[in-house]
Every structure is written in structure tokens, then in C-alpha cells.
Amino acid sequence: MPGIGVTIRAEDPEFRSRAVNVKVKGKEVVTPIRSLCLIQSKASEARVLNSNDGVVTMIELPREVTKTKLEEMDGDTEKQEEFFRQIRYRFTDRHLNEEITVFALTYNNRPSLEAKNRSPTPAETELLCSILDHPYNDIWVPPVVPKISGQDYLPYLKSFYEQAKTYSNVASAGLIPHIARLELRLLADFYIKEGINYFVMDFDGKNPLDLIANISEVNKMIRHIEKEYGTPCFLHALNVPFTKSHWKNLVIPAKDIVLFEMGFNCFGSSHIRRQLPKEFLEKISLLPHPHYRVFNRRDYGYYRDDAPGLKDMVVEEGKMFMSLDEFTEGLTWTEVKTLEKLFNVERHCLEATEIRRNLLTGQSLMQYIKGKALLPPKFVRQALRMAR
Numbered sequence: 001m002p003g004i005g006v007t008i009r010a011e012d013p014e015f016r017s018r019a020v021n022v023k024v025k026g027k028e029v030v031t032p033i034r035s036l037c038l039i040q041s042k043a044s045e046a047r048v049l050n051s052n053d054g055v056v057t058m059i060e061l062p063r064e065v066t067k068t069k070l071e072e073m074d075g076d077t078e079k080q081e082e083f084f085r086q087i088r089y090r091f092t093d094r095h096l097n098e099e100i101t102v103f104a105l106t107y108n109n110r111p112s113l114e115a116k117n118r119s120p121t122p123a124e125t126e127l128l129c130s131i132l133d134h135p136y137n138d139i140w141v142p143p144v145v146p147k148i149s150g151q152d153y154l155p156y157l158k159s160f161y162e163q164a165k166t167y168s169n170v171a172s173a174g175l176i177p178h179i180a181r182l183e184l185r186l187l188a189d190f191y192i193k194e195g196i197n198y199f200v201m202d203f204d205g206k207n208p209l210d211l212i213a214n215i216s217e218v219n220k221m222i223r224h225i226e227k228e229y230g231t232p233c234f235l236h237a238l239n240v241p242f243t244k245s246h247w248k249n250l251v252i253p254a255k256d257i258v259l260f261e262m263g264f265n266c267f268g269s270s271h272i273r274r275q276l277p278k279e280f281l282e283k284i285s286l287l288p289h290p291h292y293r294v295f296n297r298r299d300y301g302y303y304r305d306d307a308p309g310l311k312d313m314v315v316e317e318g319k320m321f322m323s324l325d326e327f328t329e330g331l332t333w334t335e336v337k338t339l340e341k342l343f344n345v346e347r348h349c350l351e352a353t354e355i356r357r358n359l360l361t362g363q364s365l366m367q368y369i370k371g372k373a374l375l376p377p378k379f380v381r382q383a384l385r386m387a388r
Helices: 045-049 067-075 077-089 094-098 122-132 150-164 181-194 208-229 257-261 278-285 310-314 333-360 365-370 377-387
Strands: 005-011 018-024 027-031 059-066 101-108 174-176 198-202 234-240 251-253 266-269 293-296 301-304
Touching (some): 027 333, 045 333, 059 122, 067 122, 101 234, 122 150, 174 181, 181 208, 198 208, 208 234, 208 257, 257 377, 293 310, 293 333, 333 365
Parallel strands (some): 198 234, 234 266
Antiparallel strands (some): 005 018, 018 027, 293 301
16 A cells, blocks of 8 residues: 555664665655755745755645635635645746655644644545645645544544545555554554555654653554564654754754654654744844854754854855855844754754765764764663664
């Protein structure tokens, strides 16, 4: 059923880190990699960074779909065409068609803002599958339905894969939603029977170290599946946030990049839209110089923009699309946040390349990350636990 080829090229003896070939619909990439978000904006990660010859990547295309939108498209041809036209516009850069693309859909069917989502009906699931059946979508991932339980996910997932099997040439992935650890075991039994070998774990904008129990359970499930079928699996992290902390801290350790040592072959930015308080936005807009943090690959620290000697710390050899020179005077808070994201994602891509090189050449990742001075030992211990 999956239609996704996963081949291990190399493995680290201590961490659960792998150099893996993933192949689907004639497209192929060697991981670990940092996936790039593709939105309509010219400042989209995929638009800005994918042209860098040194960046190896996959593409995530996020879209939020509501029950109302779904019903409108079902009964209105023009609205359906407009929805797909907006997707097509995102691929105006021809080279984007060459990358493995995953549609990262979120489905909200709550009747009001105060109400909760529920498990999609078979009819809703059928309509969601019709959206995923798009020539630019290479891997079908069940749309995330926020805030429902694992018990509610089961009937929805069963219905989803039944519908997916009615389409031709479909490569399906398994969704690992943000649910309780014990509920993940319900999904594990289900996915083992389905024979799926590509999994997408939704971090829901949460810190990876806060989800360590869930990550451990997912790795346990994957080891079971690999043993059962004798074939390797791929693990993709969705909605991973940048490391956050109080601005009083000049530098904070990176938590996101450690996912490569925790068994993940790929991870992408958070698509979760948080409603910021109006008072906060008004206060931010009055700041003469909005602050930002940037990732330093040399020591795995996120540095505040006023850190002494920052420019020399984060300088890279070769052509970079993003540098500190982009943060010019007079930028708005929104513009600064956009540049901050692009800068850090490009550094993540470079670090993924370095880790991949270490794996393929047989170098010890333990020795490599020991050189990251700001990586706390407890982070390393957590990553080692994944391998055990």
C-alpha cells in the first residue's frame, strides 16, 4: 500500500541516526534533511532557500481546511477550482516540482470557536481525500484534526485508508497525532496491520523535549514494524517550533536540531498559527528595534541579536541566501520574524547536510556533537535513550 521506498545507507552505532534514501513517484532524496514550508508568500522557505545548490530538502505544503470550506467546495465548482488554483500558484517556480512534496493539511470541523473538533465522518474523510488527490502531492498524510483523542482518531484513520485504497498510485504515510502516550499504542497496532513504512509525527508546536515520552513510544513502534516486515521505516516531524526562551537570556541551547539524533530523518517548521494578544502586538509595533535569535551551528546555541561578536560566530563559507546583513534598520516586527525564520532554517539545512556527511563517511556523531559547547549533556542522554 505505501508505495514509498525506504533504504538505509548508513547508521550511527550510538544514536538512532540514519542516512536513508526515500523514493516516491520517481523522486528520490537522501536524508537526514530539513523540509521547507511552501506558502504563497515570496518569503516562503521553499521559494527563498530551495535555489541554494547546497540545500537538499523536501517540501511541506500547509493548508487549513474547515468543515464549512469543505462543504462549500463540494457544492460549488468555482470555489473548488479556486482552492486548487491557490495550490498551483505556490508551484510557479518550476524547480519546486522536482522535490518530494507532502501536503500538510489541518482539518477543523468544530461548529464554533468554543466547541471541540470531532472525528471526521466518512463523508468528510472522502472529501479530504479528494483534496489530497493532487498531482503535486507525492505522499498522502491523513489531515491533522486538532484536539481529538486517540480513540477518536482510530475510526477516522480506518476510514481514511479505506478511501485512499480506492485511488490509484497513492503513496500513504501514517499520521502520529499529538495525543497521550498510551493512546499511541492503539495506533501502533493499527499501523502494524496496515504495513505502512513512512510516518509523520505532529509536534503541534510543542518543544521536542516535552514530547520525549511520545517520541520514545513512536521509536518503539517503528522498531516493531521494522522487525515484523524486515524493512526500514522513515520518520518525519511536523510542526516543530524554534527554541523559545525569555529575552533576558543572551543565548539558549537548541532543542529542535537534536531530532536528527532521536530517530527523525526529516523535520519542518511549525505551521501552527497562534492568536497573539492584541496588547502584545501593539507593544511590539512600538519597538524601535525588534529583537530576534539566530542559530549558531558551531555550538548549537540560539543567540540574541545583541550578542557580542555574533556576526563572526554565525558566518558561513560559500554562498548563503541569508546573513545578518539582511536585518537592516527600520524593519517591522513581522519582517524581522520572517528573516529570523529564513536565517535559522537555512542553518538547519546546512547542519542536516553535515550530519548526513558524517553518517555516510562513517564518522561518529557522538564525537561530532561533543564539539557543540552549548548542547546540554541531558539532551545527549535523551537522544541516546532513543537508540536503546
